[in-house]
Amino acid sequence: MKSSILLAAFALSLSTPLAAQAPVPIIQPGAPGAPARVLTPEQAAKVADTRFIGADLEFMSGMIHHHQQALDMAKLAPARSSNKDLLTMAGRIAASQKDEMKFMHDWLRARGAGPTAPMPAMAGHDHGGLAMKGMATPAQMALLAASKGEAFDRLFLQLMTAHHAGAVTMVEELLERPGAAYDPVLFQFTSDVKNEQTAEIKRMDALKARLSADPREALKAGFRDAGHAISNMTLVASLPKPPGFFDPTNPAGYPPMKVKKGVKPTANAFRDDGQSNDDIEWSDRSPLLSFAQTDMAFAGDRLFVGNYHGFNAYRLGADGMPVQVASVVCAGGQGDVSVIGNLLIMSVEQNRARRDCGTQGIADDVSAERFRGIRIFDISDIARPRQVGQVQTCRGSHTHSIVKGPEGDGRILVYVSGTGNVRKAEELAGCTDQPSPSNSLFRIDVVEIPVDDPATARIVDSPAVFADAKTGELAGLWKGGDHGDETQKTHITDQCHDITVFPASRLAAGACSGNGIIFDISNPRKPRRIDVVSDPGFAYWHSATFNNDGTKVLFTDEWGGGSRPRCRNQDRKDWGADAIYDIVDGKLMRRATFKLAAAQSEQENCVAHNGSIVPVPGRDIMVQAWYQGGLTVIDFTDSSAPFEIAYFDRGPIDSKREVLGGFWSAYFYRGRIYATEIARGLDVLALKPSAMLSANEIAAAALADQGPAFNPQQQNPVAWPAVPVIVRAYADQLKRAGALDGAFAARLEPALAEADSRFASNARDPALATLLLDLARAARSFAVDRPRHAAMADKLVQIADRLR
Numbered sequence: 001m002k003s004s005i006l007l008a009a010f011a012l013s014l015s016t017p018l019a020a021q022a023p024v025p026i027i028q029p030g031a032p033g034a035p036a037r038v039l040t041p042e043q044a045a046k047v048a049d050t051r052f053i054g055a056d057l058e059f060m061s062g063m064i065h066h067h068q069q070a071l072d073m074a075k076l077a078p079a080r081s082s083n084k085d086l087l088t089m090a091g092r093i094a095a096s097q098k099d100e101m102k103f104m105h106d107w108l109r110a111r112g113a114g115p116t117a118p119m120p121a122m123a124g125h126d127h128g129g130l131a132m133k134g135m136a137t138p139a140q141m142a143l144l145a146a147s148k149g150e151a152f153d154r155l156f157l158q159l160m161t162a163h164h165a166g167a168v169t170m171v172e173e174l175l176e177r178p179g180a181a182y183d184p185v186l187f188q189f190t191s192d193v194k195n196e197q198t199a200e201i202k203r204m205d206a207l208k209a210r211l212s213a214d215p216r217e218a219l220k221a222g223f224r225d226a227g228h229a230i231s232n233m234t235l236v237a238s239l240p241k242p243p244g245f246f247d248p249t250n251p252a253g254y255p256p257m258k259v260k261k262g263v264k265p266t267a268n269a270f271r272d273d274g275q276s277n278d279d280i281e282w283s284d285r286s287p288l289l290s291f292a293q294t295d296m297a298f299a300g301d302r303l304f305v306g307n308y309h310g311f312n313a314y315r316l317g318a319d320g321m322p323v324q325v326a327s328v329v330c331a332g333g334q335g336d337v338s339v340i341g342n343l344l345i346m347s348v349e350q351n352r353a354r355r356d357c358g359t360q361g362i363a364d365d366v367s368a369e370r371f372r373g374i375r376i377f378d379i380s381d382i383a384r385p386r387q388v389g390q391v392q393t394c395r396g397s398h399t400h401s402i403v404k405g406p407e408g409d410g411r412i413l414v415y416v417s418g419t420g421n422v423r424k425a426e427e428l429a430g431c432t433d434q435p436s437p438s439n440s441l442f443r444i445d446v447v448e449i450p451v452d453d454p455a456t457a458r459i460v461d462s463p464a465v466f467a468d469a470k471t472g473e474l475a476g477l478w479k480g481g482d483h484g485d486e487t488q489k490t491h492i493t494d495q496c497h498d499i500t501v502f503p504a505s506r507l508a509a510g511a512c513s514g515n516g517i518i519f520d521i522s523n524p525r526k527p528r529r530i531d532v533v534s535d536p537g538f539a540y541w542h543s544a545t546f547n548n549d550g551t552k553v554l555f556t557d558e559w560g561g562g563s564r565p566r567c568r569n570q571d572r573k574d575w576g577a578d579a580i581y582d583i584v585d586g587k588l589m590r591r592a593t594f595k596l597a598a599a600q601s602e603q604e605n606c607v608a609h610n611g612s613i614v615p616v617p618g619r620d621i622m623v624q625a626w627y628q629g630g631l632t633v634i635d636f637t638d639s640s641a642p643f644e645i646a647y648f649d650r651g652p653i654d655s656k657r658e659v660l661g662g663f664w665s666a667y668f669y670r671g672r673i674y675a676t677e678i679a680r681g682l683d684v685l686a687l688k689p690s691a692m693l694s695a696n697e698i699a700a701a702a703l704a705d706q707g708p709a710f711n712p713q714q715q716n717p718v719a720w721p722a723v724p725v726i727v728r729a730y731a732d733q734l735k736r737a738g739a740l741d742g743a744f745a746a747r748l749e750p751a752l753a754e755a756d757s758r759f760a761s762n763a764r765d766p767a768l769a770t771l772l773l774d775l776a777r778a779a780r781s782f783a784v785d786r787p788r789h790a791a792m793a794d795k796l797v798q799i800a801d802r803l804r
Contacts, residue, residue: 055177067097080152134166164197165570216598219651223252232646232690240681293676298710299339306335320672330357338711342380349396366427372396376454389454394431394440401713403524406451416445417496442474478514483536498543502550509544509553537574547620556608567606569599576607591639603652604628610665615704615718628662671702696728722798724752730792739785769800
């Protein structure tokens, strides 16, 4: 009974309003000092709804316009292409874009929004919010509409690949915004867009490779048995890495391995056929480059190949074939090497490097055993190199340049470029990265090495080469960031990656992270800036190469740091490329861009890297490494119109994932091209005659005197001997240009053949000398191509002098 009364009372209490209890106010506090707002329950619920933010609305609105352009491109295909695969692809793209556009419209309407009109300049530009990436310009769309057949197919794939890659970037940028894509429906949509567009890019890459006439675009993957493509070159030899300079359990240098749960690792985790074991998962982290092949230096018949693990020494035979004679284990960085006399200089930058060349590394933040700077080795006994000197620097040595010496004073000067972190003052006195006049950033180090006592080598100056000439501010050049809409984000100028010296002209070219610089090195201890350039297409100024006259510089952009695929269909042709400059009255004048023509895959790290002049008289030719893009030989005699002469390329190391590899450096030396392959070893190649390069020109290059040593960042003008083949090389160039007089040529070749005969028998011939002098006078009289005719005449005079 009692319980029934209680229940009745409780029921009555639920049905009777509490007249004395007023509604509880809902308060939204303002900023400190500002009044609060009282909200209605409806307002409070709306404020608390964080399922979407402004960036979500902006993304969906922008993506509708982005999809519309893809739809516009796809609609052009049926009337302009007969390729069944491309038409199927265009139909699939059109259907998917329509479905996704309907979804985006519905999503926006459900949230009381709609797509905003695109800005007039919205094609790929950033207007302060989320950018529309990968959009074709109106001019590109007009060109596509005007194309037919294979021309349409190629342009469609190029533009659509860039367009899809832009959509992926838009998704990634949205997800980086705090609070964005919180709505699970939106998040799933962004995931679908990224996955579908990435898969479509792979299909487009495969179709483009089938359409391409360039064999580099469809090469079989593999470590030791990759497919290769070669043009106007011969692969003479491929030398694997020496024992001790690769991990026998992971010779290709795959990223760290993660075995799937419940699966035992097998012996063939790393295969040679480009197909890594599917029982293995791979870390996203790159390998430590512990055994990566790097740069080279030459002296006489000696070749030295740098490596993150140390260096290897070779003797070159009369045929240019290397025979290994020594291995030196001394880990600690990319191990760039230079040679001068019987001294080898090696760059060291990593924190793991030790003074004693030990491989155990260093765990402590501060250690007396750590070494970062340049090592000096005595190589007088090439089979037993000895470390005889060390110079510690605040940022270590990423690269270095031999500037001068040894001259009468018996001393060598070296520029040291560090790109690593600044070490602590407790480890090396004077080092600091704090704002102060003694800041260790924004400098290079000038090191002096006494040849007779390299143990006393020391830093003699650390010039602030980037300082503002008026204010003295150390960070006086590029401050970092982009250059405006659709430009690269360029690294701050606080370091030089490479400084290439050209002592004959008292010049140096600095590829200095955010700028290209020309220095006057008349006083080599105090290099003076004479011109500075920036480039909106450069992410990181990496290396510099002069032509043989010191009147041009080819700078490279290492976009992505060398470890990323940057030569794909969707990648811009003016990013990760070469920039060619003329030097006019001490100023750098930009003339052209060159980038590898053949598109590379997602599995191939590729960007412009190290190369050297191929010393063909009368021409500016360069061989250059592009990592897994292979190597290429280009002509930049006309600075505004560079073109490719020859190439060599291998397929990716693995067909499913990127494994770091490819050519680090490619240099011409004594008639051969030597190229270090990061993962595989050392290749030796030779040029073959073609319509673009004659047998005489190749022979002339092989005869060039490249000096007592060839070092990557030290260039000296080469000279050619007074022999007939040099004249023939000039004649071939004149004939190719239509500038060789027929009557003159008819007199020239018999005279050169006679000169060859006299030299073979070591005989003199005054009458032949007189004829050659007459030919030299005739060469100087021609009005066309005067410089080349004059160079030919000079060589004819030198040959005549030998015959008198």
